[in-house]
Amino acid sequence: MKITSAKVIVCSPGRNFVTLKIETDEGIYGLGDATLNGRELSVASYLQDHLIPSLIGRDPFQTEDIWHYFYRGAYWRRGPVTMTAIAAIDMALWDIKGKALKVPVYNLLGGKSREGAVVYAHANGVDIEQTIDEVARYKDLGYLAIRAQSGIPGLKSTYGVPKDNKPYEPAERGLPSESLWSTEKYLRHVPKLFDALRTRLGEELHLLHDVHHRLTPIQAARLGKELEPHHLFWMEDPVAAELQDGFRLIRQHTTTPIAVGEVFNSIYDAEQLIREQLIDYIRMTVVHAGGITAMKKAADFAALYHVQTGSHGATDLSPVAMAAALHLDVAINNFGIQEHMAHNAETEETFPHAYSFSEGMMYPGDTPGLGVEIDEKLAERFPYQRAYLPVNRKEDGTLFHW
Ligand code: GCO
Ligand code: MG
Numbered sequence: 001m002k003i004t005s006a007k008v009i010v011c012s013p014g015r016n017f018v019t020l021k022i023e024t025d026e027g028i029y030g031l032g033d034a035t036l037n038g039r040e041l042s043v044a045s046y047l048q049d050h051l052i053p054s055l056i057g058r059d060p061f062q063t064e065d066i067w068h069y070f071y072r073g074a075y076w077r078r079g080p081v082t083m084t085a086i087a088a089i090d091m092a093l094w095d096i097k098g099k100a101l102k103v104p105v106y107n108l109l110g111g112k113s114r115e116g117a118v119v120y121a122h123a124n125g126v127d128i129e130q131t132i133d134e135v136a137r138y139k140d141l142g143y144l145a146i147r148a149q150s151g152i153p154g155l156k157s158t159y160g161v162p163k164d165n166k167p168y169e170p171a172e173r174g175l176p177s178e179s180l181w182s183t184e185k186y187l188r189h190v191p192k193l194f195d196a197l198r199t200r201l202g203e204e205l206h207l208l209h210d211v212h213h214r215l216t217p218i219q220a221a222r223l224g225k226e227l228e229p230h231h232l233f234w235m236e237d238p239v240a241a242e243l244q245d246g247f248r249l250i251r252q253h254t255t256t257p258i259a260v261g262e263v264f265n266s267i268y269d270a271e272q273l274i275r276e277q278l279i280d281y282i283r284m285t286v287v288h289a290g291g292i293t294a295m296k297k298a299a300d301f302a303a304l305y306h307v308q309t310g311s312h313g314a315t316d317l318s319p320v321a322m323a324a325a326l327h328l329d330v331a332i333n334n335f336g337i338q339e340h341m342a343h344n345a346e347t348e349e350t351f352p353h354a355y356s357f358s359e360g361m362m363y364p365g366d367t368p369g370l371g372v373e374i375d376e377k378l379a380e381r382f383p384y385q386r387a388y389l390p391v392n393r394k395e396d397g398t399l400f401h402w
Contacts, residue, residue, distance in 0.1 A: 001024050001025065001026050001028070001059060001060055001061065001096075001100065002024060002025045002057055002058070002059065002060075003022055003023070003024055003055050003056055003057065003058050003059075003060050004023050004024060004025050004056065005022075005023045005056065006020060006021065006022045006023065006047075006052045006055055006056070006089075006092075007020075007021050007052075008020055008021075008034065008044045008047050008048050008052075009021060009374060009376060009379055010040065010041070010044055010383075010384045011350060011379035011380070011382045011383070011384070012382045012383060012384050012385045012387075013344070013346035013347045013349070013350045013378075013379070013382040014169075014343075014344040014346045014347055014382075015169060015171055015315060015316065015344075015347070015387065016035065016037075016040045016171070016384055016385065016387055017033070017035045017040075017318040017347070017350075017351075018033070018034040018035045018036070018040050018043055018044050018088075018318075019031060019032070019033060019034065019035075019088075019318060019320060019374055019379075020032040020033075020034050020047060020088040020089065020091075020092050021092070021374070022055070022060065022089070022092040022093065022096065024060055024096060026100070028096050028099045028100055029092075029096065030060070030091070030092035030093060030094070030095030030096035030097075030099070030369065030370075031091070031092055031095055031320045031370065031372055031373075031374060032087065032088030032089060032090065032091035032092035032093075032095070032291070032320060033087070033088060033091060033286075033287045033317065033318040033320040033321035033324070034047060034084055034085060034087070034088035034287070035084070035287065035316060035317065035318050035321070036080055036081065036084045036288065037170060037171050037316035037389060038171060038176075038387065038388045038389045039080070039081065040384065041384070042081045043081055043084045043085050043088070046081050046082065046085040047085045047088065047089075050074075050085075051070055051085055051086075051089060054069070054070075054073075055089065060093045060096045060097065060100075061093075061097055061100075063090060063093045063094060063097065063292075063293050064293060066089065066090075066093065067086065067090055067290070067291065067293045067294070070085075070086045070089065071086060071290070077266075078265060078266045078268070079265060080263075080265045080288060082265075083265035083266060083288060083289060083290045083294075084265070084287060084288050086290050086291060086294075087286055087287050087288065087289065087290050087291035087294070088287070088291070089291070090286075090290065090291025090292055090293050090294070091286060091287075091291050091292060091320060091321070091324045091370065094108065094291075094292045094293075094324070094369075094370070095369040095370045095372075096369070097369075098368050098369035098370065099368045099369040101368070102368045103368055104327065104364060104365070104366050104367060104368060104369070104371065105292070105324070105327040105364075105369060105370055106327040106328075106330050106331040106364060109292070109296060109327065109328060109331035109332070110331045110332070111331065112330050112331065113330060113331060113332065113333055113335070114330055114335070115330070115361075115363065116330065116358075116361035116362055116363040117326055117329035117330055117335060117337075117338040117361060117362050117363075118144055118145060118337050118338070118360060118361055119143070119145070119313070119337065119338045119339065119340035119357070119360065119361065119362050120143065120145035120146060120147055120206065120208055120233070120337055120338075120339055120340065121138040121141070121143045121145075121146050121147065121340060121341070121342075122146075122147050122149070122160070122167075122168055122341050123135040123137070123138050123146050123147065123148050123149070124148070124149040124150065124160050124161045124162070124168055125150055125151065125161065126150075126151040126161060127150060127151055127153075128150055128192060128193050128196050130150075130151075131148055131149070131150040131193060131197075132196060132197060132200050132201070134148075135148050135197060135201060135205070135207075136200075136201060139201065139205060142358070142359045142360045143360050144205070144206060144360035145205070145206035145207075145208060145233055145337060145360070146205060146206070146207060146208070147160075147207075147208040147209065147210060147236075147339075148193060148194070148197060148207055148208070148209060149161055149168075149209070149210060150189070150190075150193045152182070152185050152186055152189045153185065153189060154182065154185050155180060155181070155182060155185055155186075156179075156180060157179045157180070158179075159179070159210075159212045159214075159392075159402070160210060160212070167341075167342070167344075168341070169315055170314060170315070170316055170389055171316060171387040171388060171389055172387060172388065172389075172390065173385055173386065173387045174386065174387070174388075175386075175388060176388040176389065176390055176391050177388075177390045177391075178390065178391050178392070178393060179390050179391075179392050179393070179402070180392075180393055180394070180395055181214065181392050181393065181394055181395070181400050182394070182395050183214065183215065183219060186214070187215075187219060187222065187223060190209065190223060190226075190227070191223075191226040191227060194207065194209070194227055194230040194232070195230070197230070198229075198230045203231070206233040206337075207230065207231075207232055207233060208232060208233045208234050208236065208259075209227070209232060209234075209235055209236065210236040210237060211223070211235060211236060211237055211238045211239075212236075212237055212401070212402070213237045213238075213239060213240040213241070213401040213402075214239075214392075214400070214401050215238055215239055216239060216246075217238075217239055217246045217247070217248075217249035217250050218249060220235070220238035220239050220250045221249060221250045221252070221253035221254055222253075223235065223238070223256075224238070224250060224253065224254030224255075224256035224258075225253055225254045225256070227254075227256050228254060228255055228256055232256055232257065233257065233337070234256075234257045234258060234259040234280065234281055234310065235256045235257070235258055235259070236258075236259045236260070236283070237259070237260055237262070237283075238250055238258060238260075240401050241260050241261070241263075241264070241269070241273070244270075244271075244272040244273050244278070245272070247260075247273055247278035247279060248276070248278060250278075251277075251278050257280035257281065258278070258279045258280055258281070259279065259280065259281035259282075259283050259310045260273060260279050260281075260282070260283060261273075261279075261282045261283035261284040261312075262283045262284070262285065262288075262312035262314075263288070264283075264284045264288075264289060265284075265288050265289050265290065266289065266290065266294075267284075267289075267294070267297065267298045267301060269284075270282055270284065270298070270302075274301060274302050274305050274307050275305060277305050277306060277307070279307060280306075280307060280308065280336075281307065281308050281309065281310035281336050281337070282298065282299075282302050282307050282308075282309055282310065283309075283310050283311065283312050283339075284298055284311070284312070285311045285312040285313070285317065285321065285325055286311075286321055286324040286325055286328065287317050287318075287321035287324075288312070291324075292324055292327070292328060295328055296328065296332070299328070299332045299334060299335075300332075302334060303332075303333060303334040307334070308334045308335065308336030308337075309328075309329070309332065309334060309335050309336050309337075310336045310337050310338070310339070311325045311328070311329065311338050311339060312339055313325060313338055313339030313340050313341060314339065314341050315341045315342075315343055315344075315347075318347075318351060319343060319347065319348070319351035319353045319355075319372050320351065320370065320372045320374075322340075322353075322355065323353055323354070323355050323364060323370040323371055323372045324370055325338060326338065326355050326362055326363070326364040327364045327370060329362075329364075330363075330364055338362060340357070340362060346382065349375065349378060350374065350375050350378050350379050350382070351372055351373065351374055351375075352372070352373045352375065353365070353371060353372040353373070354366070354367040354371030354372070355371060355372075389402060390402055
C-alpha cells in the first residue's frame with residue numbers, strides 16, 4: 001500500500017479544528033487531528049509546506065519509521081507545532097492500518113484491558129453555590145468523576161468559568177482577551193469550595209481541580225495540604241512545569257495526587273517528573289505529544305514508576321484526537337482517567353464518530369481504525385475564524401501564567 005495524497009482541512013464548527021486526511025492507492029484513507037489551540041494555521045502550514053511532500057509514496061504501515069523520519073529528519077526537535085504535526089500523521093496512519101486490517105486500533109495496541117474509559121466532566125459556576133449545583137447536575141448525568149472550578153470573589157473573571165454561564169470554551173474569537181489574577185484570593189477560596197462540595201455531595205464522587213499553572217511550589221504545597229481532607233482525585237498543573245525540579249517541594253508536603261502534562265509535547269518534558277515519582281498522573285495526549293506511537297511509549301515508561309495516564313480531552317482536541325485517546329485508554333494497563341468536555345452539536349455533526357458515553361464511561365466503538373469520519377462538505381460551511389486563548393495579568397498589571 002502506498003500513500004498517494006494528503007490534505008489539511010481547517011474548519012470552525014463553533015471552534016477551530018485542523019484535520020489531516022491521508023489517502024492511499026487502495027482507496028483507504030486515515031484521519032489525524034492537528035489542532036493546536038490559538039496556533040492552528042502554523043501546524044497546517046508545517047504539514048502542508050514541509051511534511052506532506054515527503055509523505056507521498058511511503059508505506060502507511062511503517063508508523064515507526066515514518067515517526068522517526070519526521071522527528072529526527074527535521075534536525076530541529078520537539079516543540080508543540082512540530083509534535084502536533086507529527087501526531088496528526090501518526091494518528092492517520094494508525095487509522096489506515098486499522099481499516100486495512102479490519103480491526104479497531106485498540107486491537108493493534110495490545111487489545112482491550114478494559115471495556116471503557118472512566119471520564120471526568122467539567123463543572124463550573126460563578127460562585128460556590130452554582131458550582132455545587134453544576135457538580136450535582138453532572139453527577140445526575142452519570143459522571144463518576146467531576147472537575148470543579150468556581151469564580152473567585154473579588155476577581156472579575158476566573159479560569160474555567162465563563163461569564164455568560166455557557167459551557168466553558170477555552171478559546172475566544174478575535175484577539176486575546178485579558179483576565180486578572182490574585183493568588184491570595186484564589187488560595188483563600190478553593191478550600192472553601194471543596195469543603196462545601198464534600199459536605200453537600202458526600203465522599204464517593206471523584207473530585208478534581210485544575211490550578212492551571214498559577215502557583216509557586218510552596219503555594220501549591222499549601223493548597224495540596226489544605227485539600228487533603230477532601231481526598232481529591234487530583235490537583236492539576238499546580239505550577240508551570242518547565243522546571244521539573246519544582247515538583248519535589250510540592251511532593252514533600254502533600255499527599256494530594258498531582259496531574260501534569262497537557263502542554264507537554266515530548267516524553268522529555270516529563271522524564272524527571274515520572275522517574276522521580278513527583279507526579280501521579282501524566283496528562284500528555286496523542287494530538288500534542290507526537291501521536292499514538294509516542295504516547296504508547298510514554299505510557300509504558302510511566303507504568304514503571306506507578307504513574308497513570310489522565311489524557312487531556314478539552315474541546316480544543318477534535319473528535320479524531322478523542323477517538324485516538326480512547327483507543328489508547330482501553331488498551332494500556334496504567335490508564336487512570338480520561339478528560340471529557342462534550343463538543344457542540346455542529347462539531348458532532350461535522351465529525352461523526354463511533355465512540356460513545358454511557359454511565360460515566362466512554363467507549364471507543366468497534367469500527368475498524370479510529371472510527372471517526374469528517375463531513376468535508378459540512379466542514380466547508382464553517383471556515384477558520386481567528387481565535388486565541390486569553391492572557392492573564394496580576395492585579396498590578398504584571399503578565400502572568402494563564
Ligand atoms: C483542561 C485544560 C484546558 C486548556 C485548554 C487550552 O484541563 O481541560 O486546562 O481547558 O485550558 O485545552 O487550549
Ligand atoms: Mg488543565
